[in-house]
Amino acid sequence: MGDEVRAHDWAATPLGPIGEWSAALRVTVQTVLNSKFPKCLLWGKSFTAIYNDAFRPILGDKPQPLGRSFAEIWSEAWDTLGPIIERALCGEATYIEDYPTPIHRHGYLEHAYFTFCYSPVHDEHGAIVGVIDTVVETTQRFVVERDLHSLAASLESEIALRTADRNRLWQLSTDLILVARLDGIIASINPAWSSVLGWEEKQLVGNYLLDLVHGDDLGDWKNAVAALREGTPMKRFESRLRHRDGSYRWINWTAVPGDGLINAVGRDFTAEKLQAQALQHTEELLRHSQKMEAVGQLTGGLAHDFNNLLGGIAGSLEMLETRVHQGRIDELGRYIAAGKNATQRAAALTHRLLAFSRRQTLDPRPTDINRLVSGMEELIRRTMGPKIQVEVVSNEALWTAFADTNQLENSLLNFCINARDAMPDGGTLTIETNNHSLDLGEAGERGLAPGEYVSLCVIDTGSGMPAEVIERAFDPFFTTKPTGQGTGLGLSMVYGFARQSGGQVRIVSEPGQGTTLCLYLPRHHGQPETIEEPAYAKPPQARQSEAILVIDDEPILRMLIVEILQEQGYCVLEAEDGPSGLAVIQSGAPIDLLITDVGLPGGLNGRQVADAARQQRPDLKVLFITGYAENAVIGSGQLDPGMQVLTKPFAMDAFVERISHFLKEPSH
Structure with a gap:
């Protein structure tokens, strides 16, 4: 749907060309498209519709719904839907379950049921400019539940006949005994359910067994039911069932199919499970204590090495200041060399530490x-x-x-x-x-x-x-x-x-x-890369038209970067955090390269700023500068085309050379 939205002729709709959309409309459309839940945006008084992939099945074969008025698309149901949407436009969010709606989507009028929420959308000034329809079709579940209730009476008598010869075991067993249909509806349970889980038979019979299963165990239960439908018995599979008091009990199940039903016996082993978990927790505490011993070595060694290196850097700077005041500039070189050497050693130590913590920037x-x-x-x-x-x-x-x-x-x-x-x-x-x-x-x-x-x-x-x-x-x-x-x-x-x-x-x-x-x-699985060292004939020079935006919250580093780039002839813009940097990008100022730190204050990190910039400027080149690479930002050591990463600290001459050749590369 994202591709279809970008390709649509919006100039022929009340929304106008996509390039002229407001920020509120862009953000809302992106939110709708990114959602895995069925969503449709109704924008403006025209109720112009933009929806996501999950919403498409609800539309059926309705002709060309994208960009049309929601009132036209659902004209057969507008008498019931229109007043609800008007309430949302007045600021009232609406949530309705199993709402009956007549719809015409497969060549005939059908009666469907939906659970939906109409929510007002506000622009940056607080005005209501549209409505988001979040909806799930519940027709199948509603019809099934209605039919199930009508079958409940006949099921009770049928199950009673089938269980007559097992009544004694049924009554005396301390294990859970279950008879259920292949669709998961509970047909019968023994009295042990009351003593183990607190549920009475009338509270469970006719309801879905999966409603009692812990959310983390639903996948196992669904796989077990699928196997039983194929005629395969299931032995010793574990799951948690909800007690009437809201807690959960661990049950070990054995189940076999027969006569179109599931017959299962479950034993409560909660006490054994808790004992095993306690043992595991104790082992984890032991491993953690061993790890903390290593961390103690790490912090002690780190403090010692960095104090030595910082002492060398600070001492070199103090001697530089003293010699400058004394006018003895012929001796400055060795202090500069000493400070640079200490800085390089500190950077090397940092990279080793990052390697141990698995947070270094790799270029595999x-x-x-x-x-x-x-x-x-x-x-x-x-x-x-x-x-x-x-x-x-x-x-x-x-x-x-x-x-x-x-x-x-x-x-x-x-x-x-x-x-x-x-x-x-x-x-x-x-x-x-x-x-x-x-x-x-x-x-x-x-x-x-x-x-x-x-x-x-x-x-x-x-x-x-x-x-x-x-x-x-x-x-x-x-x-x-x-x-x-x-x-x-x-x-x-x-x-x-x-x-x-x-x-x-x-x-x-x-x-x-x-x-x-x-x-x-x-x-x-492939051939190794052939690495060729580039031959640089002369120092790189900036073209007069090249503009660079620098975003970094460290003022000293930002000042140095801006000055060295300006000395090379670049037009340089700067920002101290994510929002202010994004504002520069959205201002329309010409920018050939975005240089941004990964960790930024203000609620937007460097990757988020870059992604937002790429929405407006798809060919914008991005250079991340960072002390370490977070997987959430870089993603498994890989970068999008047109993006590169440079690890701090870096030499300024290498930095300038990197930028010059990056700008000369073709856009992705």
Whole structure:
């Protein structure tokens, strides 16, 4: 329906061209189209109709209803519907259940029943400009319920005859005994329902059994009923039934079909279930306490490292200020270099922490791991030193993996450095790649889902690890190295990267027997990308017509971004939050690129602003700048066409170069 609304000739309707619609009309139409519930918008005094996909079946084969007056579409029922809609236009919302309505939609007049709500729609000034019809057709349910009530008397006598020979067991059993029709209507229950669930027979017979089932268990019950209709007995399936006092009891059911009915016996095992849940809760508390111990290590190490880095940055700035006042500008370079170095180290530490928490920004691509290893082989050999022999064993038929190349390089280097430190007297380091098709058992051993994976393993002949070290190897800030020789974030970073990529890391080691570290990544069915480094002939220059809107709530960063872009010749607009940025976009000012932080104050985040801007400007390019990528904003590491992401902090020259080449790319 969204496509049909956009393609419709609205200039021929009272609403006018779609480009001239008011903000209230646009927002209301979008709300209607996005709803999974049947909805129809009646706009203005003409009652011009715009509806969603869920509403279409209600219309039947009515000719070309989109954009017509609601009064014309439902002329056969207007005498009854018109007064209700007029009340909504006066500000009175109306909710009516099972409302009888004559409708002509399949070539003949039929009597249908609907449950609906007519709600007034207000514009930005508070004036009522339309009505939303939210409706569900209840014809089938209404007719079925009416027919069921008429059959109740005959059912009672029929069920009495069928249960005469089972009356003794029926009366004495402490388990729930149920006879129900295949459509779920309760035909008969035994007295245990009263003692277990508090319901008397007259309160349940003739009603739907599913009305008593807990909402989370409805799917299981529907599947069970479907199987019973096919003649398949159901054994030991669990569900919760509502007690008369509003609580729920866990019932273990066995059911068989027979004579067109469902015959079931249920045992109340609520006490056993609660005991099992209490045990599970205790286990979760234990796991949580273990996790909090790791968090304690994380915060302690984080405070220590960041205090050192902030001290370096603050000290460099103070020395810069002192030397400027003294006029000794020839010494400024080393303080600037010291501050930049501390900033880069702080950014690297932040990225490692984000990797452990699985909130880093990844750019996964189809990757040839053999090619990646080959490209790093010389670096690894130099890093290992002359005492360690490096061997590469590559599977020539290696599948393509799907992973972030930079993080994969970091992971491989981290593995190799750990192996080097485990072989102080020299040894052999082997890098091995392979393919794996893991069934349920093999995948479970590795903590993975069944499927196809590519592995990258680093094998050393070093000192090995005891079991207690392996168990804590991925904990943040855990290290066996002497103080000052390791942060303990290396393997935790690799673990976070692997899990965020849909893979896993595995350690196999024994003291004195060396160590094998394997990284498993999901297979990509396709060819790896060919990455070519762009050759920039000269520094990028802005075209005079290029305009950029910058939205960021951090005033210092926003000031720096605006100034550096203006120095490059761009026309720059700025905003401090989502609503003010959206106002600039809606003002009609020319904008070639939107640069926005992801987390913004004012009720609109960066992704919401970008999506709203794309509604008005479909070809607008968007660059998100963020300290981390939230799945709700980016979505599984993927961005819409014409959108890119840049992680803070970033170097200003790289930032300007990124923008220049982004603007030159063709619009999506």
